[in-house]
Amino acid sequence: MKQEYDANEKELQSKTEKKIKSIREDCELRRKQEVHEVEERKNTHINELMKKHEKAFTEIKCYYNDITQNNLDLIKTLKEDVTDMKKKEAANEKLMYDIAQENKRLTEPLTKALKEVEVLKKQLANYEKDKLSLQQARASLAEHSKLVKNLEFENGALQQRFDELKNERDDLHKQFEMGVFELQQKSNLKNLLIQRKVQVLEETLEKKDAQLGEVAALGNRDPNTVQIVKDNINHTIDSKNKEIRQLRYELGKMTKAYKDLSNAFKTKLVQYGVPLEEMGLPYYMS
Structure with a gap:
């Protein structure tokens, strides 16, 4: 079992080494191929760069x-300009x-x-002031002319009113003179009549007093006769006293009417602003 395992291990190791070697050879070959391609691309790029640089160098050189x-050319032109400028400078210096x-x-x-300009400026300033003053004076003149026309119109109206008032005053004056004269005539006439009546009454009273004295002297006569005489005398005295009071009353009325007329005329004169002395009748106002 162990021998078989060792044999398999050796066989597997041998295969692995062969495979690794094969892979290494492939990788080396691929590396060399890629390096060759890179070198070719590099050489191509270098050649292109050299051509571009040569072209750029040629362009820059041109x-x-x-x-x-x-x-x-500019230096040559500037030299010519400097020469011209020197000539112009000399001409300008001379100029x-x-x-x-x-x-x-x-x-x-x-x-x-x-100096003349300064004087003219001052004159111009004065001219502007005079011009402004003239415009203001013209405006003021127009305004005053309008005011004068209005005043003339008002004066005409006032003059007409004055003439009317003067005529009215003259009419009132004539009426007053006629009224005063008529009143004075009536008053004088009535005063004379009253004075005459008073005088007659006084004479009558004197006669009655004399008769009364005679009656008193006849005191020893018939009492009835004396009483009748006394009654007649008393009646006559009462009648005359009543008549005297009536005459005094009428005299008072006439005096009051005269004073009322004088006061009314005086009020009218004051209302129209006419002095009393201008009427020529100052004694009427007393």
């Missing part, structure tokens, strides 16, 4: 040759010298012109 040629001399010659007129 590029820099062009740049060099352009720079040489600047001429300009400096011209500036020196024009300095005095320029200073004078600048």
Whole structure:
């Protein structure tokens, strides 16, 4: 059993070694083949890179040759430009010298012109102020003209109203004069009548007093006769006293009417702003 196992083991080991050897040989062959392929690809890539680098080098060489040629042309052009600029600089220096001399010659007129400009600027500022003032004055004049027209219109209306009030005042004055004159005439007439009646009554009373004295002197006569005479005298006295009171009442009414008319006329004069002295009748107001 052991021998058989050892034999199998050796046989298996031999097969395994052969198989491993075969695998190693295959792997080595495959490795060599892959290495060969890699080397071929590397060589191909190197050749391509060399061609590309050679082409790029040629292009760069041509590029820099062009740049060099352009720079040489530019240097030549710049040298020519420098020569021209030197000539222009000399011409500019001469021109600047001429300009400096011209500036020196024009300095005095320029200073004078600048002073004139300052004066003109001040005049322009004053002109603007005057222009603004003129516009404001025109606006104010237009406003005042409008105001004057309105005032003229109002003055015309007030003048018309004044004329109407003056005519009304004159009419009232005439009416007042006529009323006062008529009232004075009536008052004077009634006063005369009243005074005359009072005088007559006084004379009558004196006569009655005399008659009463006579009656008193006849005291020894018939009492009935004396009583009748006394009654007649008392009746007459009462009647005359009543008449005197009536006359005084009428005199008071006329005096009150005169005062009321005077006060009404005075109120009208004050209402219309007319001084009492202008009416020429100051004694009416007393």
